[in-house]
Amino acid sequence: MSEINITWPDNSRGTFPGGTTIKDAIGSWKPDVLSSTVAAKVDGSPVDLGVRLEKDAVVEPIDVATKEGLGILRHSTSHVMAQAVQDTFPGAKVTIGPSIEEGFYYDFECETNFTPEDLQKIEKRMQQITATDSTFSRREISRTEAVALFKEKGESYKVELINDLPPDVEIVSLYTQGGYVDLCRGPHLPSTQMIKAFTLLKVAGAYWRGDEHNKMLQRIYGTCFATQEALDDYLRMIEEAKKRDHRRLGRELDLFQLNDEAGPGLIIFHPKGMMLRYIIEEWERKEHLKRGYDMVMGPQILKDDLWKRSGHFDHYRENMYFTEVDGQGYGIKPMNCLSHMLIYKSKIRSYRDLPLRYFELGTVHRHEKTGVLHGLLRARQFTQDDAHILCTPDQLNSEIRAIADFVAYAMKIFGFEYEVELSTRPGNSIGSDADWDLATSALEGALKDSRMVYEINEGDGAFYGPKIDFKLKDALKRKWQCATIQCDFTLPERFDLSYIGSDGEKHRPVMLHRVILGAIERFMGVLIEHHAGAFPVWLSPVQASILTVTEKHIPHGEKVYKQLLDAGVRVEKSFSNEKLGYKIREAQMQKVPYMLVIGDREMAEDAVSPRQRDGNNLGSMSVPDFIDLVQERNRNYQ
RNA sequence: GCCGAUGUAGCUCAGCUGGUAGAGCAGCUGAUUCGUAAUCAGCAGGUCAGCGGUUCAAAUCCGCUCAUCGGCUCCA
Missing domain, CATH: 3.30.980.10 (Threonyl-trna Synthetase; Chain A, domain 2)
Incomplete structure (x- = not known):
């Protein structure tokens, strides 16, 4: 019988009789490897261990511990x-x-x-x-x-x-x-x-x-x-x-509710949930202004004709809500782009004006099927950190790269890893082949220029254009769609947008739809689960709780409360007639970052000794020092 | 929207084969004045998701509706 040569992953070689099974070959190469080997790759293709080897091959055992x-x-x-x-x-x-x-x-x-x-x-x-x-x-x-x-x-x-x-x-x-x-x-x-x-x-x-x-x-x-x-x-x-489920933590931490009487998929924010939302929104505004965006705002309802013109009526109607005012049909906006288009069209634009970046914390309504609703992660009303960028085709690449940088920065601030996907033309789409090709290559080109690692998601684009999706990974390695960049040649066409070029002629601008965190609601849901409700100090709706030991400490507690409030620290009073242990437990379960116990010692020294929610005590410090500590963390997004 | 499960007090859950609802926590009141994860006592709280049916009698059995949960499909 002829002999065959096997090359192993470590580049060592072995000679075996033709017809030897892979199992036997591995067994004689490294017997201890066999027990955890489920199959093997022969010249790169995965096969069973029972396969008989008839010719020379590169054989690589597949270990059960690998993916x-x-x-x-x-x-x-x-x-x-x-x-x-x-x-x-x-x-x-x-x-x-x-x-x-x-x-x-x-x-x-x-x-x-x-x-x-x-x-x-x-x-x-x-x-x-x-x-x-x-x-x-x-x-x-x-x-x-x-x-x-x-x-x-x-x-x-x-x-x-x-x-x-x-x-x-x-x-x-x-x-x-x-x-x-x-x-x-x-x-x-x-x-x-x-x-x-x-x-x-x-x-x-x-x-x-x-x-x-x-x-x-x-x-x-x-x-x-x-x-x-x-x-x-x-x-x-x-x-x-399950413990981290944002719907459960939303109730336990008193952040929001979903109420049958209000309707499915509609979120009611409680004070603490709204505070978290406010912090995120303020961050958004600041960061957008820093990056040359203009803040704008459009109405919730726009006339049917506009939705017909945009293509939403034909392609998105089943997801929209409609209403009638004075005999005129209106569509409740499921997207924010139309008002932004109208702003662009409000005057003649020059190439010198471009790019224009319109940013809106835009609240939209989408008629999601009942079976898909899921707390904050999938609601019927939500607010996108939406922007539309109108630019020349030449500017497309740098604009997309700037957005990708923005996303990278946002993910760093909020502490998420992420993956990138490029989604191409779906079946139900509008626009010409040429525009789709141009848009797709613009997105892909920018990703390549930014040296981003990405996967391609065939046929998963929006009906008006291809997109880049950013999927963030939370503490439990679960993935969530948040940021997206969508390239759109169709809307500028349908709305006949133009700018005057350096040649004095009219040209068509290109439009980018993009969100950074996605929907504020979804992002909050992800944040809640990521942190298991124990938000970093800068995001905590309540940053410190003041715990009095007995009722004689209440006046001093009030004084500290006022000092902190004046300094902008988000502080809460826990002055009830309960034992300290009870109040500590209460604050702990509410995941308040700092607990400030006010007793005889603190009164005498006019100080606080913050207890962190991890149980660590930071020792005695003055109230101004504590304020500095909190403000430092606010500044550093910690 | 589809398949399946579930729905009892603010929350977590008991309630056997139909006989008319119970606990812990939370809440309120009082006592206690207390030093780093639950002080004690008392009180109050429910049209058993809603509607209809079977029955002398329904939280319990049947039907429909609504909502929630797990998926599918869809998506920020």
Whole structure:
């Protein structure tokens, strides 16, 4: 038998008889690696460990701890789940079951609805399967054979999947574990025994192939990790996320409410929530003015004709609210651009005026479907830190780069990491191919010039133009869409905007729509969850609470209160007839950064000794020194 | 909008197979005057989401509506 040469990741080489399995080869290379290896890459392509090597190759084991390895582990677990579901519910039809970022799911069509008790049953069955050490074995059959096989099993969704494969695909692969066969590209684990730490999480509805016109299937979500510890960590993280839920903290910290009587998706800000909002808005105004933006403001409703002209009536009507005044139809604005266009049009513009940057904390209303509403993160009325930049095509690049810098600065101030995505033309769009190409390359060019790392999101742009999305990552690594830059050649066209160029001729300006924090409400929701309600001092609605020990300390407490208030410190009185421990606890639960206890000592020294919410005591200091401390943190965004 | 679950006091939750509602915390009143995460006692608080039906009798069973939650789709 001929021999083959294998090159390992460390560039060492080994010689093996032709037909050696990858598993055996790895086993003789580094036996200790094998136990955590789920599959391998042969010349770059991932394959099963059971594959026999027939020619020279570069072989790289895929470890279960890597992202790719975890994906394979989870995908295999989803196959085991499908087996368990069909064992438990013989009528259930399988559809697809991929691994996802935090686990896996599998969609089923089943007459009965899965209950939480059913999940336990399925999980138990999965444990039986994984305890048996069944191998995942791959088999390749012809397309027609596969169709016949799944037809016979009554798996109509699998038949549909095979039929929809590209015409040049002649062979499909099947994986079998413990007598259970599924259509799959692979690769998979060598054995079910590697599946040790898994759990099923929830049942949810999901449309077949993600299309809302299709049948609703039942999706079971689960997750799987290489070790029990990793799974436990993940489950703890979910618990932590629940504790941080902004809807819960919004109530506990008395920031805002969503009230049935007011209506779904409508937020009512309480004093502390409004204070947080005010701080953010003031920051916005200051930063925009620094960057050469002009503040403007338009009305909430504008005549229907304007929305028809802009294209919103044709493309966005189902998301808009309408009203009638004196027999005239009006649309409640879902976006702020129209007023800004009218400002531009209010006089003849010269190229010397450009770029014009109109900024508005613009409150918009959008008729979101009831099922998508989610606290502050998805509401029907919200306020964008919106701006529209009108510039010459030549200025586009520097304007986009300036916005990207602004976003980077904002993310630094608020303490978020972020990712960048470029979204291209969607199906439901307006405008010419040439304009879309120009706009898309302008955005991409600016990203490249700014040396930003970005991903491309095909077909995810707005109906009027492509966009750059910035997705920030919070303390729990969850991603949230906030900033976006959208390039628009259409509106200037539709509204016949122009400027007089140096040549004395009329030219068409280009328009950029952009937001930095996105929607103030959403950003607040993200901030609440990011900080778990314990905002940095500069953002805390209440920065200090004054706690009197007994009622004889109230007059001095009042004096300190007044001093702090005069200095602009956001301060609260806790003068009630309770023991100090009780008041500390109260302030602690409200996550107030500084607690100022006023007792005999503080009265005698005319001082305060701030206790931080982390339990640290800063020692005795004068009231002016404490004021400096707070103001220092305000200035430094800490 | 779709699938599923849920809805009892301000909050967190009990309330067995139908017999007419209960606790802790919060609130109020009083006592206590207290030094870094809960002082004690008393009081008050609910058309059991809403509407309709079954029944001698409904928080409990059935239907519809509304809202919320988890997803899908959509999105700042």
